[in-house]
Amino acid sequence: xLNSVLRQLIFVIFGFTFLMNVNADxxxxxxxxxxxESEGDFDEWSDDSDIFGEEAAIxxxxxxxxxxxxxxxxxFNPASDYSTTQERTELTLGTSGSVSDSGYGEVELKATKxxxxxxxxxxxxxDLEVEQAFLQFSFDDWSTKIGKYTIGWxxxxxxxxxVVNPSGGLTDxxxxxxxxxxxxxxxDHSDLSFFYNTNPKVSxxxxxxxxxxxxxxxxxxxxxxSEGSDMALYLGQLVPNDALINLTDGMVYATPYQLIGFGxxxxxxxxxxxxxxxxxxxxxxxxxxxxxxxDRLDWDLAFDIQNDDRQWLxxxxxxxxxxxxxxxxxxxILGVGVGAKRNNMSYMFSVSDNFGDSDWKWGLSxxxxxxxxxxxxxxxxxxxxxxxxxxxxxxxxxxAKDNRAYAALDDYQRVNLEIKYQY
Numbered sequence: 001x002l003n004s005v006l007r008q009l010i011f012v013i014f015g016f017t018f019l020m021n022v023n024a025d026x027x028x029x030x031x032x033x034x035x036x037e038s039e040g041d042f043d044e045w046s047d048d049s050d051i052f053g054e055e056a057a058i059x060x061x062x063x064x065x066x067x068x069x070x071x072x073x074x075x076f077n078p079a080s081d082y083s084t085t086q087e088r089t090e091l092t093l094g095t096s097g098s099v100s101d102s103g104y105g106e107v108e109l110k111a112t113k114x115x116x117x118x119x120x121x122x123x124x125x126x127d128l129e130v131e132q133a134f135l136q137f138s139f140d141d142w143s144t145k146i147g148k149y150t151i152g153w154x155x156x157x158x159x160x161x162x163v164v165n166p167s168g169g170l171t172d173x174x175x176x177x178x179x180x181x182x183x184x185x186x187x188d189h190s191d192l193s194f195f196y197n198t199n200p201k202v203s204x205x206x207x208x209x210x211x212x213x214x215x216x217x218x219x220x221x222x223x224x225x226s227e228g229s230d231m232a233l234y235l236g237q238l239v240p241n242d243a244l245i246n247l248t249d250g251m252v253y254a255t256p257y258q259l260i261g262f263g264x265x266x267x268x269x270x271x272x273x274x275x276x277x278x279x280x281x282x283x284x285x286x287x288x289x290x291x292x293x294x295d296r297l298d299w300d301l302a303f304d305i306q307n308d309d310r311q312w313l314x315x316x317x318x319x320x321x322x323x324x325x326x327x328x329x330x331x332x333i334l335g336v337g338v339g340a341k342r343n344n345m346s347y348m349f350s351v352s353d354n355f356g357d358s359d360w361k362w363g364l365s366x367x368x369x370x371x372x373x374x375x376x377x378x379x380x381x382x383x384x385x386x387x388x389x390x391x392x393x394x395x396x397x398x399x400a401k402d403n404r405a406y407a408a409l410d411d412y413q414r415v416n417l418e419i420k421y422q423y
Contacts, residue, residue, distance in 0.1 A: 061423065067094040067108070069422040079413045084117040086416065092131065099135060105147075107133045132177045143184045148177045151195055153221065153234055154263045155274035156315055160298035161234055161261045162276075164195070164219065166203050166241035170376070171396055171414065176201060190224045202254040204243035211251035215239050219259075231264035234278070244284050246291040247329060247337045253291070257282045274302040274315075286337060288327040295322040310353040317346040333408040344370050352380075359384045374406040375399040392418040 068091075075086025094108035108131040114121045134147025154161030158173060168174045182195040197217040204210060219236025236259050243252035261278035277299040285294045302315035320343045321328070329337035350365035363380040380394040398412035 065095050065097065067096070067422070068092070069420060071418060071420040074417045076415045076417075077413060078415060079411060082415070085119050085414065087115040087118045088120070089113045089115070094131075100137070102139060103135060103137045105133075105135045141186045143186070145180070145182045148179050150175050150177050151180060151182065153219075154261070154276040154278075155265050156276055156300050156302045156317075159300040159302070159315070159317060160276040160278045161259075161263055163238055163241065163259070164217075166201055169203075170409075171398075171412075189226065190222065193221045193223075195219055200239040201241070202239060202243050203241060204252050204254075209251055210243055210254065211246075211249075212253050212255055215256045217256070228267040229265065231262070234259065234261040234263070240284070244286075245331045245335055247286045247331060247335075248289060248291055250335075253284060255282075255284060257284075257293075270305060270307070272304040272306075274300075274304060276300050285321075285340070286329040286331060287325065288329065294324075296320065297322060309358065310351065313348070313350045315348045317348075319344040330405050332405045338403065338405055341371055346370065370405060373401050373404040374409065388421055388423065390420045390422075392416075392420075394418075 071090040071092075073086055073088050073090070074084065076082045077085050089112070091111045091113075092108060094106065096106040097104070099105045110129055110131040112127045114125055114127075130148055132148050132150075134145055134149045136143065136145040151164045152162060152175075153164050156162065158167060165175045165178055168176060178197055178201050179199065180195050180197050182193060184191055184193040195218065199214055200217040202210060215237075217237060217239050219234065219238065221232055221234050223230065223232035237256050238259055239256050240254045243254045245252045258281040259278050261276065263274075263276040265275070266273045277297070280296045280298060282293040283296050285292055297320045298318065300315055300317040302313065305312040305314075321340075324342040328340035330340040332338055347368045348365070350363065352361060352363035354361050361380075361382040361384075363378075363382075365378050367376040368374070369376070376396065376398050378394060378396045380392065383391045385391060394416045396412070396414045396416075398406075398409045400406040400408075400410040400412075402410070
């Protein structure tokens with residue numbers, strides 16, 4: 001495993017070196033670029049050409065319109081002698097700028113190379129996708145946007161109303177862009193926006209077949225702003241971000257449900273209060289021998305506390321079934337039905353802070369989900385080495401109850417390392 005890691009690290013360093021020596025002048029930078037010896041906290045580093053030195057003087061980009069990034073990711077399983085679970089290289093290319101007097105656009109492409117020890121390697125060796133691409137035009141009080149991007153609904157990220165874009169999964173909270181057409185009308189202290197999606201993305205196992213056809217997704221948001229407070233009303237027909245397995249036929253489905261919601265925030269002296277509530281109609285659910293639709297009331301309450309560079313976030317989330325019977329079932333990760341509870345409560349606590357002149361950042365979080373069926377703890381350490389290089393180290397541990405929906409994740413352990421270069 002160690003040889004594999006060293007091999008990939010050498011590959012990444014070689015790739016970075018190639019990128020910085022791709023043109024005829026032998027460098028993206030001027031030939032007289034100088035890397036000064038660091039005189040800061042790393043006096044023991046005596047290499048005069050230390051590229052991580054804080055005083056490295058990097059001149060103007062040769063290609064100012066180009067945004068380029070290379071990221072190497074590793075993941076290890078401490079419970080299995082630190083075997084490699086993730087080993088991939090990501091290359092991103094992007095550009096942005098004005099397209100007319102009233103227009104603006106962005107494009108970002110991402111290519112991923114999965115190495116043999118990566119868990120995805122058995123199904124795909126590489127991948128190329130449009131990470132985001134959109135055009136936005138503004139005319140007087142109107143703004144329109146078309147392309148692939150994210151739309152954030154609600155006050156709490158991943159909360160009761162933030163359901164337009166899917167996330168990467170339980171251990172990957174990153175938001176996945178989708179193709180939208182949207183428009184916003186601005187007023188003095190409010191705004192009215194609409195979005196439309198002809199092909200919503202639905203996450204499911206590659207081994208399962210999505211039985212139903214695709215559906216359109218659309219929604220409306222009306223927001224009101226005032227000093228120290230914001231509120232908004234939401235209406236929409238949405239498609240579930242995750243397909244639900246029908247325990248009676250083994251197929252997976254993602255049929256639309258209707259949402260009416262309200263969100264607000266209120267700033268106090270030391271914290272920001274956030275609240276979301278949503279009524280969801282025609283939500284799919286399993287019942288013994290049946291696949292039915294129910295009504296559900298979701299809400300969340302959060303306290304966002306900022307103390308200098310230290311940030312605390314405490315949240316409570318509830319999913320309450322307005323329709324309920326004792327034979328309601330919830331599919332487990334392995335596709336086996338377990339008893340469903342009428343009210344599912346989840347709790348989240350996180351804290352983060354900067355140190356070392358804000359070059360370093362640490363974070364701790366704990367999530368208790370589904371009435372303590374799952375307990376997820378994580379820790380992160382980020383290092384902004386300089387304007388071009390970043391590194392991140394994280395660890396995750398999951399404790400799950402037996403014979404419940406997340407039982408297969410019990411004793412899940414991961415350590416992840418990420419090194420990124422951006423130009």
